Amino acid sequence: MKVLKRESQPLKTSNDVVLARQKVRLWATELRFSLVDQTKLVTAASELARNALDHGKGGDMTIEVLGNGTKTGLRLTFEDRGPGIADLDQALKDGFTTGSGMGLGLGGSKRLVNEFSIESEVGKGTKVAVIRWK
């Protein structure tokens, strides 16, 4: 699986979250994802970007086009150097939040994509990667 294209978007302000959404929309449109798949990708991006900003104290989003000749996909990676997540299982549960949100960001994003991975270390930071295949 090759990375055909890559772009980064810092996530330091709420305006960056807006830019992140717009970038994901642009790339998803260029790859001709269906409207519903585009919406799912942009929504997942919004959740994860917001998490990186609100919980992770700021981070970065990387967009990559993946391809191997037969399959094409979009991978979004959200990385922060925030406090990290102590209990990943708990964090993935619907309704669980350490903030004032609805607790749907992580678990919800996972449902909106085909592949989801999360790594986190307390005191070091968190990295979430999601992929949607065409």
Add this chain to the structure above:
Amino acid sequence: MERIPVLRMGPLLLITIQVDMHDNLALQLQDDVTRYISEYGSIGVLVDISSLEIVDSFIGRMLANIAAMSRVLGAETVVVGMQPAVAITLVELGMSLPGVRTALTVEAGMELLLGSVANTRIGSDNEGSQA
């Protein structure tokens, strides 16, 4: 500072959300809605989201908050114009939006709000009640 306009339509308030909402904008909107309901005695709030291409949990929470705050002040909220792709995504995201009623169009939303008020008016007789 930019602000989402809240329009008064008789006993109802109409809000059209067209821009990407920042946190402050959302808080400002919640403030404005509650203030206008108190000031005008509005009995219903229509939130038009037909321009929104995505509704994430932040917006969802704002809508649920508006509905909850309005209800405490005696007004019902109806969200209208949800795009189909948004509806599909919301369900998969797992957002149930408690206390938020929906309608397809502004007109349908108005009927919903005005109809429900007519039915709860004290001492109302049965003439003119909805189908």
